[in-house]
Structures are given as C-alpha cells and as structure tokens.
Amino acid sequence: MAGESKAKVIPLHSNTGRQAAQRRAAARGEAARRHPSLLSDPAGRASAEQIAAVVREIDDRRSAAAGAPPVDESPNELASRIAGVAEFVRKRMMGDYTVDEFGFDQHLNNSVFLPLLRVFFNSWFRVEVSGIENLPETGAALIVANHAGVLPFDGLMTSVAVHDKHPTHRDLRLLAADMVFNMPVMGQAARKAGHTMACTSDAHRLLAAGELTAVFPEGYKGLGKHFKDRYKLQRFGRGGFVSAALRAKAPIVPCSIVGSEEIYPMIADVKLLARLFGLPYFPITPLFPLAGPAGLVPLPSKWHIQFGEAIDTTDYDDSAADDPMVTFELTDQVRETIQQTLYQLLANRRNMFLG
Amino acid sequence: MAGKSGTFNVGASGIIMMSQAIRRAGRVALPLPRFALSAADSLRRATRYTELDREQLDYMSYGRVMDTTRMRNELGYNPKWSTTEAFDDYVRGRGLTPIIDPRWVRSMESRAVSAAQRWGR
Numbered sequence: 332m333a334g335e336s337k338a339k340v341i342p343l344h345s346n347t348g349r350q351a352a353q354r355r356a357a358a359r360g361e362a363a364r365r366h367p368s369l370l371s372d373p374a375g376r377a378s379a380e381q382i383a384a385v386v387r388e389i390d391d392r393r394s395a396a397a398g399a400p401p402v403d404e405s406p407n408e409l410a411s412r413i414a415g416v417a418e419f420v421r422k423r424m425m426g427d428y429t430v431d432e433f434g435f436d437q438h439l440n441n442s443v444f445l446p447l448l449r450v451f452f453n454s455w456f457r458v459e460v461s462g463i464e465n466l467p468e469t470g471a472a473l474i475v476a477n478h479a480g481v482l483p484f485d486g487l488m489t490s491v492a493v494h495d496k497h498p499t500h501r502d503l504r505l506l507a508a509d510m511v512f513n514m515p516v517m518g519q520a521a522r523k524a525g526h527t528m529a530c531t532s533d534a535h536r537l538l539a540a541g542e543l544t545a546v547f548p549e550g551y552k553g554l555g556k557h558f559k560d561r562y563k564l565q566r567f568g569r570g571g572f573v574s575a576a577l578r579a580k581a582p583i584v585p586c587s588i589v590g591s592e593e594i595y596p597m598i599a600d601v602k603l604l605a606r607l608f609g610l611p612y613f614p615i616t617p618l619f620p621l622a623g624p625a626g627l628v629p630l631p632s633k634w635h636i637q638f639g640e641a642i643d644t645t646d647y648d649d650s651a652a653d654d655p656m657v658t659f660e661l662t663d664q665v666r667e668t669i670q671q672t673l674y675q676l677l678a679n680r681r682n683m684f685l686g
Numbered sequence: 687m688a689g690k691s692g693t694f695n696v697g698a699s700g701i702i703m704m705s706q707a708i709r710r711a712g713r714v715a716l717p718l719p720r721f722a723l724s725a726a727d728s729l730r731r732a733t734r735y736t737e738l739d740r741e742q743l744d745y746m747s748y749g750r751v752m753d754t755t756r757m758r759n760e761l762g763y764n765p766k767w768s769t770t771e772a773f774d775d776y777v778r779g780r781g782l783t784p785i786i787d788p789r790w791v792r793s794m795e796s797r798a799v800s801a802a803q804r805w806g807r
Contacts, residue, residue, distance in 0.1 A: 426709030
C-alpha cells in the first residue's frame with residue numbers, strides 16, 4: 332500500500348501496469364512484515380519505539396494521499412478544490428476520522444457544518460467579534476452567553492466566531508436543551524457538531540477534558556421571549572453552570588450577543604399550539620405562520636459578539652462549588668456583566684440591520 | 687496475588703462509530719428498522735447460524751461508551767492498542783474482502799484530481 336502514498340501525484344503519462352503490480356507486491360510484503368500481531372515481542376510487551384513505529388506506519392498509510400505534494404506541476408485552483416472534496420469523500424468512505432466520546436466528529440464539523448454556518452456568519456448576519464483574546468489558548472473555559480431569537484442561531488454563530496477568530500481555532504462545545512437531541516435528524520447532527528445535553532455530568536466532563544464549553548443559562552425563557560422584552564436578561568437558572576466551573580476550576584467568560592433578538596421578532600406565543608406540538612413555545616412573528624416558508628428565514632440583523640473579561644475561579648476552595656452563597660454571587664456577577672455589555676453594545680448600534 | 691478489588695470498565699481508548707466501523711471494514715451499510723433487525727436475526731437463528739446474541743442487538747442499535755478512568759488510575763492498566771487499531775487489526779486478521787476497496791477509492795480520488803487538472807487549464 333506504500334504505492335498509494337503517491338496518490339496525489341498527478342500522472343501525466345499513465346504508469347505501466349507492470350510498475351503498479353510491482354509496487355503492489357512490495358506493499359503487500361511490507362504490510363505482512365509489519366502486521367501488528369506479528370510484531371516480534373520478546374518481553375511480552377511491545378516497546379514504545381515499536382508501538383510508535385506501527386502507529387506511524389498506520390498514520391502514514393492513512394494520510395498517504397494527503398502527504399505527497401505534486402512534484403511536476405502546481406495544481407490549478409480547480410484541481411486543488413476537487414482534490415479537497417475528493418480527499419473529504421475518501422476519508423468519509425474509508426471511515427478515516429476520529430469521533431470523541433460525545434460523538435463529536437471534527438472532520439465532518441470542519442468540512443460540512445462550519446462552512447454552512449459561515450455563510451450565515453459572514454454574509455447574512457455580518458458578525459463582528461470582539462474580546463476573543465479573553466478566551467484561553469488552551470485548557471477549559473466556560474462561556475456564558477445570553478440566549479435569544481426563537482431558534483438557537485446565537486449558539487451556532489458563537490461556535491463559528493470561536494473557531495474562526497481564535498488564534499488556535501478551538502472548537503466550541505455547546506450545552507444544549509434535551510429537546511434538540513430528541514429530534515430525529517437534528518439530534519444526530521448536533522452530536523456530530525460536538526454539542527451535548529446541558530446536564531451537570533456532561534458539563535463536568537467537558538470542562539475536565541479542557542474543552543471550551545458554552546452554556547446559555549436562560550434556556551427557553553431567553554429563546555422564547557417576546558420582542559418587546561428584547562435584551563432583558565431572564566432568570567439565570569440555579570447557577571449550576573457556576574458550580575460546574577468552580578468544580579473544574581475553569582474560568583467563566585461572559586459573552587454578550589447583540590443581533591440575535593431581531594432574527595425572529597416574536598410578537599405572540601400561542602401556548603395552546605405549543606402544548607399541542609410539545610414545544611416550549613409557539614412563536615408568532617410578523618412572517619412566520621402567515622408567510623409560510625419565508626417566515627423561517629431569519630431577518631438579516633447585524634450581529635456583535637463580545638467576549639468579556641474572564642472571571643478566574645482558581646482562588647475558590649473546593650467547598651465553594653456547593654456553597655449557594657458563592658454560586659449566587661458569581662451568577663449575579665456574570666449576569667450583571669452580560670447585561671451591562673449588552674446595553675453598551677446597544678448604545679453603540681444605530682440601526683439593527685446596518686449596525 | 688494481591689490486586690485491586692472491585693468492578694472496572696475495561697476498554698481501549700478512542701471511540702469508533704457503527705457507521706465508521708462499517709466504512710473501515712469496506713462494507714456497505716444497510717439501515718434497517720428495529721423490527722426488521724430482529725426478524726433478520728430470527729431468520730439466522732432458524733438457519734442455525736448464530737453469531738449474534740439477542741442482547742447484542744441493543745449494542746448494535748445504541749452503542750456503548752465506557753468511562754475507563756478508574757481502569758487507568760486505580761487498576762493501572764493501559765491497553766496497548768487503541769480501539770481503532772484493534773478494529774483494523776481484526777478486519778485484517780479476518781481477511782474480510784472489502785466491498786468498497788480502499789485502493790479503488792484512492793485511484794478514483796487521484797483520477798478525479800488529474801481530470802480536474804487537465805480540464806482546468
């Protein structure tokens with residue numbers, strides 16, 4: 332299979348069958364020699380070098396096509412694009428990607444979900460991001476943001492903002508409502524995009540693993556609030572997110588999102604229909620049930636996402652996570668910071684669609 | 687022999703999805719509703735070729751992920767191979783003939799690229 336390491340080389344004159352056969356035979360021989368279960372293993376355990384060698388060989392074989400740049404000519408733009416797509420398809424077809432314990436499929440997220448969301452991010456909402464330097468380069472942090480806009484576009488846009496603007500292009504893991512994961516297609520997609528249920532055990536695990544985690548403590552109360560209540564933060568749960576951050580000693584980053592409220596201006600909430608469909612709310616917007624599918628298109632409001640200064644939690648002792656006084660105080664502090672930043676951003680905004 | 691007592695989850699690191707496993711083995715996935723899966727299983731039982739337990743159907747449908755932190759920290763045991771490597775070794779060891787041949791996929795990839803290269807100038 333070493334022959335395939337030249338897969339990216341663009342053959343101008345097709346190579347002869349004999350050469351290919353030779354190469355294949357050599358590859359087979361090599362593969363048999365290095366088969367993991369045939370490793371010489373005198374001490375009963377493979378040495379670190381042996382393991383490393385096999386792993387490297389496996390890696391080489393896997394990324395064979397990606398490694399070799401064309402020697403004889405530089406690829407034109409079309410070719411490099413097709414190469415990118417072909418590489419993606421190959422990796423998907425051969426199962427050559429890794430999935431983490433929450434079902435996060437980074438390969439799929441980077442090549443499918445993020446590019447789709449990026450269209451909204453750049454062209455539709457024209458999101459401006461500030462304060463990205465408040466996010467740590469490595470290690471865990473809990474991003475706490477306001478939640479609005481009927482559908483959770485704000486979470487998705489924040490994940491694009493973190494991935495695209497952060498110097499190390501980190502992935503943001505959202506803690507989402509259970510309902511998302513009960514939906515047939517949505518649930519699987521959300522899992523693959525790296526999001527998980529907003530429960531303490533998952534939050535602890537993500538933070539303990541050093542992931543950038545985002546939470547929206549307002550939940551449905553924030554998402555499904557009326558347009559007249561826009562940018563008024565709702566109640567912040569019971570401060571469970573604070574104890575999660577305290578337990579993992581992860582900094583809390585308050586995040587204020589302006590623009591999300593205007594995407595679906597909700598003028599009424601039909602409780603009866605909501606109960607009928609098992610939804611937390613049934614929104615009526617100027618366009619939604621009346622204009623049919625056109626009502627599903629979010630209005631192109633101008634967005635600002637600002638990450639505030641991180642609140643350090645390393646100074647609190649171990650009992651602080653269970654101390655309601657400490658958690659209430661921190662919850663209030665975070666809530667107040669977000670609310671103040673929202674007012675500031677709103678004051679600087681002249682027009683909701685032009686910014 | 688002095689050892690740790692208790693129950694430990696023993697497993698290699700790394701996760702492999704059902705769909706991914708099928709692709710890595712070069713096979714084609716055939717999605718079936720649950721009742722069809724049980725029916726197919728009964729049929730196999732009737733022909734007395736059973737490799738599959740009734741309980742294992744649950745594993746196939748829902749999958750499992752185990753927390754192996756205690757195994758690593760308390761038992762001090764670290765599997766030599768990751769899940770993916772073990773699975774690949776299994777596929778090679780069984781000598782499964784892939785329906786979707788990796789070589790074919792690679793050759794299609796390079797063919798597409800070279801076609802684009804010729805066409806694009």
